[in-house]
Amino acid sequence: MSKPVIHYFPIRGRAEVLRLAIVASGDDFDTVDVNYSEQKGDRDKYPFGQSPRLVDGDLDIVQSNTIARYLARKYNLQGKTEKEMCTVDMIMEGVESLRIKYVNLIYNDQLAEAAKEAYWKTYFDKETTTGRNGGAHIQYIANFLAKNGGQYCAGDSLTIADLCLWDVLDLHLRIFPDQIQEAYPELVKFHSEIAELPGIKEYLAGPKRLAEPNANKLG
Incomplete structure (x- = not known):
């Protein structure tokens, strides 16, 4: 094949x-x-x-x-039950919302320091989750992971949601490595563990x- x-x-x-x-x-x-x-x-x-x-x-x-x-x-990789599948879809949509903001930071704002500072405050600072962020905030996605025990986003095995989260984390760890490590150690742990999976x-x-x-x- x-x-x-x-x-x-x-x-x-x-x-x-x-x-x-x-x-x-x-x-x-x-x-x-x-x-x-x-x-x-x-x-x-x-x-x-x-x-x-x-x-x-x-x-x-x-x-x-x-x-x-x-x-x-x-x-x-879509989840085993209807509930898991819906969770996977929700996380994929949440990641996409954040990715759109990331693309703007990279291509429109050209990673300017002032833009990076505003980006972190709006989409990563835990104190801004109730602010106007267009539904995009890493804490929203991290909540799904924490609620499910911290290893996977949905269910007890790898799904496409985990890979979407891993990818968007990987992109942001290149820009905010120290800040993410300090504010979201559980996400850094998740990122490291997924990176060690076979394949x-x-x-x-x-x-x-x-x-x-x-x-x-x-x-």
């Missing part, structure tokens, strides 16, 4: 969760680099004008969260993991 093929820019970006889902399940993937003109010009392959795109057998899928949910179903550990240390998380080399 052929491997799933991820078509994406040669950066980690939103495709990182997809890669993690595949390798955590003991499978492997191939990649195809995509250029800007191709994804904007080929509406058959890129109907929304963007990547990632996953080709898996006769399936050809775009939209990162759609692909993530497909992989979750394929590899049994994930080898991927993170291997050549298929790309060095740059973002196209502008920030973060």
Whole structure:
């Protein structure tokens, strides 16, 4: 059987969760680099004008969260019960809300010091969870993990929600390592433990993991 093929820019970006889902399940993937003109010009392959795109057998899928949910179903990472599945979906939506804010910090604010300070205060400072943050705050997501015992976000085994949380944590640990360690040691522990899981550990240390998380080399 052929491997799933991820078509994406040669950066980690939103495709990182997809890669993690595949390798955590003991499978492997191939990649195809995509250029800007191709994804904007080929509406058959890129109907929304963007990547990632996953080709898996006769399936050809775009939209990162759609692909993530497909992989979750394929590899049994979607949760075992309806309650767990709903929790997984809620966490995925929460992570996406925070990721949108992160993308703005990276590409629009260019990681300026004043922007970083405002970002931390709005989306990470525990005292601001009741403020106007557009529903995006790491504490909201951390609450799910704590309520479930701290090892996994939902149920008693790995789900796509854990990989989404791990990825967004990984991005922020590159920017706020000391602050996150001090304010959210439980999230740092979670991040370290997920990184040691079979398949994930080898991927993170291997050549298929790309060095740059973002196209502008920030973060």
